[in-house]
Amino acid sequence: MTDAPATIADASASRSKGSLLEKDARTKKRNAAETRFKAYGIIAIGIGLAFLAALVFSIVRNGVPAFTQTYVTVPITLEAETLDPEGNRDPADISGVMTFAYSPLIQQGLQSALEEADVETDMSASDLTKMLSSSAENTVRQRVVSNPDLIGETEEFRLLASSRVDGYLKGRVERADLERDRNLDAAHLDIVDQLQEAGVVSRTFNMDFILGTDASDNRPEQAGIGASMLGSFFMMLVVLALALPIGVAASIYLEEFAPKNKFTDLIEVNISNLAAVPSIVFGILGLAAFIQFAGLPQSAPLVGGLVLTLMTLPTIIISTRASLKSVPPSIRDAALGVGASPMQAVFHHVLPLAAPGILTGTIIGLAQALGETAPLLLIGMVGFIASNYPEGVASGFLDPNSAMPAQIYEWAKRADPAFYERAWGGIIILLVFLLSMNLLAIILRRRFERRW
Amino acid sequence: MPFYWILPVLLVIAAVGYVLGRGRAMRSADGDARNLHSLPNYYGVHAVIAGLVPAALLLAAWAVVQPIVVDTWVSQSISESRMQEAGSRGLAMSEVRRLAAGLETAVERGAITAERARSASQSMDIDDLREAVSGAGIALTGNIAPETLENAQRYNRISAVGSAIKTVLVLLLSLAGTAYAVSQTTKEFRARKSVEHGVMALLIGAACLAIFTTIGIVLSLIFNTIEFLRLYPAMDFFFGTTWSPSFTGRGGASQLGILPLLWGTFYISLVALLVAVPIGLFAAIYLSEYASKPVRGIAKPLLEILAGIPTIVYGLFALLTVGPLLVSTFGDDGWLGVDWMDGGTAVMTAGLVMGIMLIPFVSSLSDDIINSVPQAMRDGSLGLGATHSETVRQVVMPAALPGIVGAVLLAASRAIGETMIVVLGAGAAAQISGNPFESMTTVTAKIVSQLTGDADFNSPEALVAFALGMTLFVFTLGLNVVALYIVRKYREELE
Amino acid sequence: MNQETAVRNDRDTTSHLPNNQIKVSARKVQVYYGDTHAIKDVDVDIEDRNVTAFIGPSGCGKSTFLRCINRMNDTIPIARVEGQILIDDEDIYDKRIDPVQLRAKVGMVFQKPNPFPKSIYDNVAYGPKIHGLAKNKSELNDIVEKSLRRAALWNEVKDRLQLPGTGLSGGQQQRLCIARAIATEPEILLMDEPCSALDPIATDQVEELIRELKGNYSVVIVTHSMQQAHRVSQKTAFFHLGNLVEYDDTETIFKNPKDERTESYITGRIG
Incomplete structure (x- = not known):
């Protein structure tokens, strides 16, 4: 059979199509399938966005309360015979008085505050102070030590309420929850209700959460993220100081000078693999190489910064190479044409033109490093360690400290649910930082974006 | 202390070298820069490089070598009996090192005098010394044997001598380098070439850091893994079905089988992929094939926010939001009325949240891949009267399949290596079970739990973390290599 | 003057194939790409069982107009079509028309051969499968064989139907694409510069094929090559800057063009 004869008959047969x-039914069916398929896509995006919304909602709902804190305003008579037995107002003697000496004063103060607010109760004075944070004595003592002239006066103190009272005002703790609680009874809450009406108990903005240090397990109301924020800051300094120059140098070599050979390939393969190595493995590297082998101090932001540098380098190298690549060859040719050496062409012309892109990539790399947690756990930047501010720059790099995400993890692990609120609040702060960094990157990109 | 001094001194030498080098060049050119081969600054920089680089290299090498040398030296004088008491030479040596460091710090903080730290001997009250050291904030555990004290002092002595030699050598080298560079400087000298060689070496060095990092990872995993396998039988590790480390640290009762951890890792990753792949893939298809420009412009960045959120946030989300939500659905008093779930931390919790995290990862990779399918193929199919979805399913998807498989493998590697979500969301029970509502644990979660806390680094319970890390590294590396190969191959085929 | 020449239609062509019906009839067609007015006031009548060639310099709109005939321009979001195109007296831009059904009736072959990354067999069977033209496997086999025969490719590929279509040579790929297009039994076949990516020998084969296809289909071919238009077509339309300048019998266009722009193009002065 040849190819031709079959044609004519078939063609005329096929001429009987409808309008x-x-x-036709088949087209309808196919169009229905089309609509379904499209719907799947919309549903998938909808689910993704719903997850995002759920995440944001749960962060905001659970985290915002951390930014307010409940205080009790108590008038305390600072009796001279208790606080300054020698009567000479000598700071050394006053600081010799331990915190427990302040307890009775606070008890008296609290009772008088109750009387003023016309609250009647048959609860004992020491039972009443359970409404206050156990940091109350220390707060009063510190103020007295720093200002001995107050002794003998009656002063108003704003003392932290205990985390249960704070939780009650925020709706986290309810009367039913307190049935088996050793610290607080429902009766306390009745008093709190009355005191709140009288203005003795109030909720205000909680600067101490943003600037403060971590607190021990039984004082969640006192815990703040400030110290670990400094830890993160010092780590980011290390990352910036190392990752940017090393990343740029490596990118310049690979993009501008490297010959195409096995060795360059090896470097390239290494970089793309390092970009995909799980972050926890970098933690193991940090532990083994920097702490075990090189003997650097454990839990130090310096070590954290080194580990994060190694982790961030691939990101920075990849984005730096992209911005170097986007500088057109004509610029290099022009520089070489007037007699610049290849290196001068790169450093004088290509690098400045690529700088905005490099900067954007670096900021995004830093943001990534700022949110990383897992490697920090292995080099010991977790636990109850962000309890003091660093004393100076060297101490900031070398003394044990936590970092924001590690601090959040630490709070999430603790037994008292009051810490969860702190963890969510910490996430809000962390995300504010990340968001500003990404915004900055976007603005830089918009501002300096160049189309060749 | 001397270390902090070396650097400023080196910088001063470099600065002097710069001035001398530049000055000498200018003089040899009779003050006219046009007579020079290179710009005057290059002569100065040349002297700086010659003064700094060799000295800095020596400094770095010394910092690596000295502790090893001192260690070997001192550890030879540890007696048999001491070794038996401590358990091994390594453990005895680490006691020595800790005490040596304690003494140093105590002296630095003024808790004891340098003289006392040097001369304290067994005749003196060792407890007294320990108290002074602890008073300075350095905790020393156990009793200090007189021999340990002696060795610690010896350790410090040798280290001090070493540091002194180092300081002298480094400074001499720096001076010599500067002097040589300055003496080389004449107006014909090609300073720019020489400087550029130096800069190029720095650039190459920076690029090689990637290799060093990989080597560092491999070495730190291998050595500790070998150490672990010496203490714990390999067969029991690789094929053991029970994971129950003893908490005492040195008890022989630990069972460290990796299988339950691998199973947990696999199961959680599977759940995560079951969530992420369909959602991510359909989202990518919709965004690249159907969505109008404004919709794409809004939905795509919004989805990608999910990728920029740190994993600790997902971990907390799993622990405090998703876990309780799942329990209130599938738990005892849940509204489904089934009693499947006891606690909030479970395979389902971690898997679901990890899936959410991976959605943008799958969708943006797939988006790229779908977009790289040539328009001509879509036109060919549409031109035949295929509907858009038929075109996507029967022409675009088969063409994009290898790339999408690569993307899924990359997502799987990410899921296997994810730590924070499983540490917070999956629970701690190492078990092999098919029930996704039960708590299970993963390789990464156990690396964290074995290496945080005060475990002794030389015990099998801590060392097992390195063996787990090795396993993790090999798995993810394998997945990444295969995935990158597939994706690259696919790109080449389309082009 | 544009109008005048454009309105001239096949009533003039008494000499050639008098019994041919009008298959496609376009009136006052405008195409906009965003703000660009790409096609202006095109009126044309295309005959059944005949080859019509669209010629003109690059960017003159001939491909754009071709893509209007099976509504492929729908896939470009910024493209907008006005005016009327009737196929068998039905307005294909009517709201009730489903472009999917339309494209089954109006097949298309593209500039670059674009076989799917599937086997030769699956490439040809794709259209019949999605349109449900075969009741069973053996019918499908028949359609595939018939289409490949009509595309003059059967003898070359009958032993390797399961090998990928991308493995064929350029000319074979293009004939495979033609086979793929005719497998859905279209009535009109649009060809957008089908030979521009082919070498002379492959071009020859495809042109031969086009001449054969004319017996059954209304073939519209866009071409850059005037020789090709001359060789394969009976009618020729000359486009310039979005206007249909002249439409007539191919012989007339090439021997005796009425518009000076056509003449300039034919003689190689513009283009």
């Missing part, structure tokens, strides 16, 4: 204006 295009009427959809």
Whole structure:
């Protein structure tokens, strides 16, 4: 059979199609399938966005309360015979008085505050102070030590309420929850209600959460993220100081000078693999190489910064190479044409033109490093360690400290649910930092974006 | 202390070298820069490089070598009996090192005098010394044997001598380098070439850091893994079905089988992929094939926010939001009325949240891949009267399949290596079970739990973390290599 | 003057194939790409069982107009079509028309051969499968064989139907694409510069094929090559800057063009 003869008969047979204006059943079915398929896509995006919304909602709902804190305003008579037995107002003697000496004063103060607010109770004075944070004595003592002239006066103190009272005002703790609680009874809450009406108990903005240090397990109301924020800051300094120059140098070599050979390939393969190595493995590297082998101090932001540098380098190298690549060859040719050496061409012309892109990539790399947690756990930047501010720059790099995400993890692990609120609040702060860094990157990109 | 002094001194030498080098060049050119081969600054920089680089290299090498040398030296004088008491030479040596460091710090903080730290001997009250050291904030555990004290002092002595030699050598080298560079400087000298060689070496060095990092990872994993396998039988590790480390640290009762951890890792990753792949893939298809420009412009960055959120946030989300939500659905008093779930931390919790985290990862990779399918193929199919979805399913998807498989493998590697979500969301029970509502644990979660806390680094319970890390590294590396190969191959085929 | 020449239609062509019906009839067609007015006031009548060639310099709109005939321009979001195109007296831009059904009736072959990354067999069977033209496997086999025969490719590929279509040579790929297009039994076949990516020998084969296809289909071919238009077509339309300048019998266009722009193009002065 040849190819031709079959044609004519078939073609005329196929001429009996119906009008295009009427959809046949099959087309209807196919269009329904089309609509379904499209719907799957919309549903998938909808689910993704719903997850995002759920995440944001749960962060905001659980985290915002951490930014307010409940205080009790108590008038305390600072009796001279208790606080300054020698009567000479000598700071050394006053600081010799331990915190427990302040307890009775606070008890008296609290009772007088109750009387003023016309609250009647048959609860004992020491039972009443359970409404206050156990940091109350220390707060009063510190103020007295720093200002001995107050002794003998009656002063108003704003003391932290205990985390249960704070939780009650925020709706986290309810009367039913307190049935088996050793610290607080429902009766306390009745008093709190009355005191709140009288203005003795109030919720205000909680600067101490943003600037403060971590607190021990039984004082969640006192815990703040400030010290670990400094830890993160010192780590980011290390990352910036190392990752940017090393990343740029490596990118310049690979993009501008490297010959195409096995060795360059090896470097390239290494970089793309390092970009995909799990972050926890970098933690193991940090532990083994920097702490075990090189003997650097454990839990130090310096070590954290080194580990994060190694982790961030691939990101920075990849984005730096992209911005170097986007500088057109004509610029290099022009520089070489007037007699610049290849290196001068790169450093004088290509690098400045690529700088905005490099900067953007670096900021995004830093943001990534700022949110990283897992490697920090292995080099010991977790636990109850962000309890003091660093004393100076050297101490900031070398003394044990936590970092924001590690601090959040630490709070999430603790037994008292009051810490969860702190963890969510910490996430809000962390995300504010990340968001500003990404915004900055976007603005830089918009501002300096160059189309060749 | 001397270390902090070396650097400023080196910088001063470099600065002097710069001035001398530049000055000498200018003089040899009779003050006219046009007579020079290179710009005057290059002569100065040349002297700086010659003064700094060799000295800095020596400094770095010394910092690595000295502790090893001192260690070997001192550890030879540890007696048999001491070794038996401590358990091994390594453990005895680490006691020595800790005490040596304690003494140093105590002296630095003024808790004891340098003289006392040097001369304290067994005749003196060792407890007294320990108290002074602890008073300075350095905790020393156990009793200090007189021999340990002696060795610690010896350790410090040798280290001090070493540091002194180092300081002298480094400074001499720096001076010599500067002097040589300055003496080389004449107006014909090609300073720019020489400087550029130096800069190029720095650039190459920076690029090689990637290799060093990989080597560092491999070495730190291998050595500790070998150490672990010496203490714990390999067969029991690789094929053991029970994971129950003893908490005492040195008890022989630990069972460290990796299988339950691998199973947990696999199961959680599977759940995560079951969530992420369909959602991510359909989202990518919709965004690249159907969505109008404004919709794409809004939905795509919004989805990608999910990728920029730190994993600790997902971990907390799993622990405090998703876990309780799942329990209130599938738990005892849940509204489904089934009693499947006891606690909030479970395979389902961690898997679901990890899936959410991976959605943008799958969708943006797939988006790229779908977009790289040539328009001509879509036109060909549409031109035949295929509907858009038929075109996507029967022409675009088969063409993009290898790339999408690569993307899924990359997502799987990410899921296997994810730490924070499983540490917080999956629970701690190492078990092999098919029930996704039960708590299970993963390789990464156990690396964290074995290496945080005060475990002794030389015990099998801590060392096992390195063996786990090795396993993790090999798995993810394998997945990444295969995935990158597939994706690259696919790109080449389309082009 | 544009109008005048454009309105001239096949009533003039008494000499050639008098019994041919009008298959496609376009009136006052405008195409906009965003703000660009790409096609202006095109009126044309295309005959059944005949080859019509669209010629003109690059960017003159001939491909754009071709893509209007099976509504492929729908896939470009910024493209907008006005005016009327009737196929068998039905307006294909009517709201009730489903472009999917339309494209089954109006097949298309593209500039670059674009076989799917599937086997030769699956490439040809794709259209019949999605349109449900075969009741069973053996019918499908028949359609595939028939289409490949009509595309003059059967003898070359009958032993390797399961090998990927991308493995064929350029000319074979293009004939495979033609086979793929005719497998859905279209009535009109649009060809957008089908030979521009082919070498002379492959071009020859495809042109031969086009001449054969004319017996059954209304073939519209866009071409850059005037020789090709001359060789394969009976009618020729000359486009310039979005206007249909002249439409007539191919012989007339090439021997005796009425518009000076056509003449300039034919003689190689513009283009």
